[in-house]
Amino acid sequence: MGKKQESNDNTGKVVTKYDKKVAKRKEEERKAKRNKFIAKIVALCLVAIIVISGVAAFSLRYYRIHTQFIKVNNENVSEIEFDFYYGMTKSTLFNTTLYSDMTYLDYYENYLGYSSSKKDKAQTYSDDYTWYDYFASQTVDTIKEYKALLQLASEAGYEYTTADDDYNEFVENITSTAESNSMSVKEYVKSLYGDNASLSNIKSYILEVLEAQSYLEQLQEELAATDEEVAAYIAENYSSDSTESTDSTESTDSTEDSSTDYDEDEIRSTILSQKYNEVISPVMEAMSFTNIHNRIKMYSSSTSSDSEDSDTSEESTEESQESTSQAE
Incomplete structure (x- = not known):
């Protein structure tokens, strides 16, 4: 008669080749799940780093644009x-x-x-x-x-004492010049004073x-x-x-x-x-x-x-x- 068993486990149970294949497949599935979980964690960390870096870069750019470019x-x-x-x-x-x-x-x-x-x-x-x-x-x-x-x-x-009048005159000149150049006021202001x-x-x-x-x-x-x-x-x-x-x-x-x-x-x-x-x-x-x-x-x-x-x-x-x- 051929052998139907290859070894005994610690409990004395007979372990067949089929049992080994099942155990191996389960082990591979467990490793795959673990690796997938680790990959998710790494991906989430990378996303967090990118988001934080993006926020930091945006904050620095915003600070430079709106607060401090140089000091005089x-x-x-x-x-x-x-x-x-x-x-x-x-x-x-x-x-x-x-x-x-x-x-x-x-x-x-x-x-x-x-x-x-x-x-x-x-x-x-x-x-x-x-x-x-x-x-x-x-x-x-x-x-x-x-x-x-x-x-x-x-x-x-x-x-x-003439701030309001002077400012209104300034805006009127900007508006008039923009129109004569076929530009909107928004476009003209950016062309003069930056994006x-x-x-x-x-x-x-x-x-x-x-x-x-x-x-x-x-x-x-x-x-x-x-x-x-x-x-x-x-x-x-x-x-x-x-x-x-x-x-x-x-x-x-x-x-x-x-x-x-x-x-x-x-x-x-x-x-x-x-x-x-x-x-x-x-x-x-x-x-x-x-x-x-x-x-x-x-x-x-x-x-x-x-x-x-x-x-x-x-x-x-x-x-x-x-x-x-x-x-x-």
Whole structure:
């Protein structure tokens, strides 16, 4: 007779080949269930990690956009605020006359290869910098200047009483320009002040700028060049004898004799810019700047080999133009 049993288990029960197959199959099923359970746990953990990472990334991005992109004078500047000033800086600069009928935008496009139809970050300004770096560096100075004006206004007890009217006029201009360009207000605001901008979330920054510009107008009236200052400037810069003494009480009649040699309005503007810089520069220089995570690659003309000479003339012109162009 053939053997019907192969072995006995611990209880003495006869274990057949069939029993072994059943036991093996059950063991494999148990292992499969265990592995499936482990896989589910791992999958759930991975999902949790992804969700947590996504939430963390979203939170950091939201914080950067809405709260802290950089810091100026130990105050948070959100990405929305920075982009607002970035757009304003470019707009002011582009519409500033460099010489004759040429604006800075004309100069940048015709001589430096800039294209207003392309993203600034995608365009090279020099070997080490993009156009975004160039404009962003100037934007930091713009933010400092406006915050300095607000500080001076507060210290002077300046009362800004036309905020509502000024803001409404600003919105009307935005709306009108958007319509003339066949754009919605929403689209136009984003094109000017960044993809995250809307009239509602930049309103507080608009009001700050309007207040600063209002105070700037008063400050410019206070700093306007006097006739004596104009006469002294002419005597120093246009006199045939540079060593001749200039009397501060010199009659303005003497300045009219050679009026064809100079533009008095330009002289007054130059004197105003000089006096304004004497007031605003110390306040701006005292303001700290925290470049969080080096989000801005600060432009330095000393390291730019491609446009070093042109940068020098641009910066000197911008300094004289900036103080008077902001209120326009």
